[in-house]
Amino acid sequence: MGLRFRPVDATFYDLFTQSANHLVRGAELLAQMLSEGADHAAVATEMREAEHAADETTHEIVRRVNSTFITPFDREDIYSLASGLDDVMDRMDEVVDMILLYEVQVLPTELSDQVEVLQRCAELTAASMPNLRSMKSLEEFWIEINRLENAGDKNHRRILANLFSGEHKTIEVLKLKDIVEGLENSIDAFEKVATIVEQIAVKES
Amino acid sequence: MGLRFRPVDATFYDLFTQSANHLVRGAELLAQMLSEGADHAAVATEMREAEHAADETTHEIVRRVNSTFITPFDREDIYSLASGLDDVMDRMDEVVDMILLYEVQVLPTELSDQVEVLQRCAELTAASMPNLRSMKSLEEFWIEINRLENAGDKNHRRILANLFSGEHKTIEVLKLKDIVEGLENSIDAFEKVATIVEQIAVKES
Amino acid sequence: MGLRFRPVDATFYDLFTQSANHLVRGAELLAQMLSEGADHAAVATEMREAEHAADETTHEIVRRVNSTFITPFDREDIYSLASGLDDVMDRMDEVVDMILLYEVQVLPTELSDQVEVLQRCAELTAASMPNLRSMKSLEEFWIEINRLENAGDKNHRRILANLFSGEHKTIEVLKLKDIVEGLENSIDAFEKVATIVEQIAVKES
Structure with missing residues (x-):
């Protein structure tokens, strides 16, 4: 009988799950921020609180x-x-901040495609953290995150091309480009989390 | 009697102090660069020398x-x-470079708030490096740097909001945004140094 | 007789050489992208394939x-x-992407100076990877990459100053600045590779 017994502090799994749940909340607030008629200042305050909780x-x-x-x-x-998960929150918080500080009034509707990708990434990450205990089903997680990141990359390229198509004022392009890149950075930060999970799983298996 | 004796190469502390002193010089040159009527080319040359010395x-x-x-x-x-300290210098050098290369003539006066934060961070860092030997008073250091970083973040948000308020020409916004972000990156780089010091102190205590 | 025998998996050297050869190809495609009358979409597709091969x-x-x-x-x-080499490819791929997505029609001819630097860096890197086996001639490699990076930095500053000289429309400055910075990031990524090689050589010697 090949017992492999290793007493561990179980709460690490709970804390990683908690950390990922903050990202679910953050992605949700980002979606609110981008929705029509949102109270930017109010949502930004909530985002700041979510970011502190994640910290x-x-x-x-x-x-x-x-x-x-x-x-x-x-x-x-x-x-x-831990820092990979924290980094996602910081990136999403940055996007919310930019929308507030740049006083962007009209956001291209296609940005919501990227926020959907982010919400899906956050849910998948939160659902996968408890699996670190058994090291099971993690492969599906990182494959799916990679698929989402590819979809996000296609959206990003389309959004950027539209941004430079000539229909926006230059000052608006300057603002929106930052926001669009912030969304992409957030998705990339999820991909980094998935890569870290992959490396842990490969090492521990 | 619980002796904890560990012979060490003392000069590491001196070198870290030297490294931080370069940052004091760098922050001072940055302040000069932002002062009215500064000879941008001359200050940039001095900054380049300071950056080489730090290297x-x-x-x-x-x-x-x-x-x-x-x-x-x-x-x-x-x-x-070492690389954390070096990174601060590189960031401050970048700001000086941008002011020169973009040929920015009029800089918003509120930028000097950020440079004051940087000067204070540099002085605190230089004063704290010798404390690495005794591992004493380091907590005050990183708490104060974090406080300064928070103040810097508030300044940054105010400056950005003003930048996009509509009173600047778009080409000037493009230039100034880079400079403003460069100042924030420099402050963040000091915060990273403080975090590294915190980690060392926690490990060694 | 001082034998120092250490059985190793030789193919690592081959794989690093392969990785660097992808960079030679990438730099070549970047040069094509910047040449007059280039079919941007076609070159970008080839670049994407080269980037996948590098991955x-x-x-x-x-x-x-x-x-x-x-x-x-x-x-x-x-x-x-491995990730340092991969990062160079990603940076060059980004530049190609930006030229396509921003629909930049006229690129300042001086950008080709930076691409020449990149091509030279790629060739040197590919030629040096096999030397990791003997740990010989590596010093020449990183000294030469550093020299090239310095040259690239001078080009970069000159290009940026021209960009902001007032002859370009603001929206074009916004686009070109990203591309110019992308080229610089690519050169910096080569310098990081050289630094990693230096650290390995110092450790193993």
Whole structure:
């Protein structure tokens, strides 16, 4: 009987799930921010709170890594995953911030395609974090995130081409380009999380 | 009697202090660059020299890590801190460069708020490097840098909102946005240094 | 007789050479993209294929690191070098993409200076990868890449200054600035590869 027993601090899985749930909330707020007639200032305030809550979860993970003797996987991988998740939140928060600060009134409707990609990525990530315990079904996760990232990349290229098609004023192009790139950076940040999960799974399997 | 004796190459502390002193000089030159009637070309030349001097200190640290058997803390942490400090210089140098290359004549006065934050960060960092030896008073350092970074972030948001308020020509917005973001990146780079110091202190304590 | 015998998986050298050869191809396509009368859509398609081929080589290296017991140098250094090379390709691909998506018709001729720098960097990198086996002649490589990066930096500054000289429409400045920065990022990515090679050589010597 080949027992492979390794006592671990189970709460790491809970904390990663918590961290990913903050991203679900963040993506939702981003969708609200882009919806017609949104109260930009109010949504931005909520986003800021969500970002602070995410920060706290990240700090809790880091504190626990530093104070726990046995960790479920390599300390460095825990750091990477925690900061990878945190980075997604920062990127989405940046987009919300830009919409507020640039006082963009009319956002191209096609931006919502990117926010849908982000919401799907967030849900998948939150659903996958508990699977780190069994290391099962993780492959489906990173394959699907990669597929979504490819779809996001196609949207991004289409949106950029439209942006430069000549129908927008230059100052609006300047603003919108930042926002469009911010959305793409957020999707890329999810892909990085998926890559970290892949690396952990390959190492631990 | 619980002796904890560990012979170390003391000069690492001196080199880190030297590295941070280059940042004090860099922040000062940045302040000069932003002052009214500054000779942009002349200040940029001085900044370039300061940046080269900082590079040399960084290389000296890296050489010493590679040739020293016992280091005061983890080799990787020494690399991180050295490159973190170096990165601040590069960011400030970039801002000076942009002001020169974009031929910006009139800079919004509120940019000086950010440069004050940078000067304060540089002084604090230089004053804290010798404390790496005793690992004392470092917590005050990173708490204060975080406070400054928050203040810088508030300035940044206000400056950006003004930039897009409609009073600047689009080409000027394009130039100034880069400069404003460069200042924020410089402040963020100081925050990264503080985080590295925090991690070293937590590990070594 | 001082034997220093260490059985290694030789194919890592071949894979790094393969990876660098993709960069030679990428730099060539970038040169085509910038040449007068180029079919932007067609060249971009070829670039996309070259980028996919480069990705496959990177994945092959990562797979091999994960499945090989003895590696020619530290696992982490193999990852760094592989992702450093991959990053160059991504940067050059981005430039090609921007030229296509922004529908830039007239590119300043001075951009070709930067592409020449990139082509030279790619050739040098491809020629140096086999030297990782003997760890010989690598110093010449990183010194020459650094020299090229300095030349590229001078070009970059000159190009930027011209861009903001007032002869371009603002919307064109917005587009061209991204492209110009993309070229610089590509050159910087080559410099990062050279730095990784330097660190490996110092460690292993």
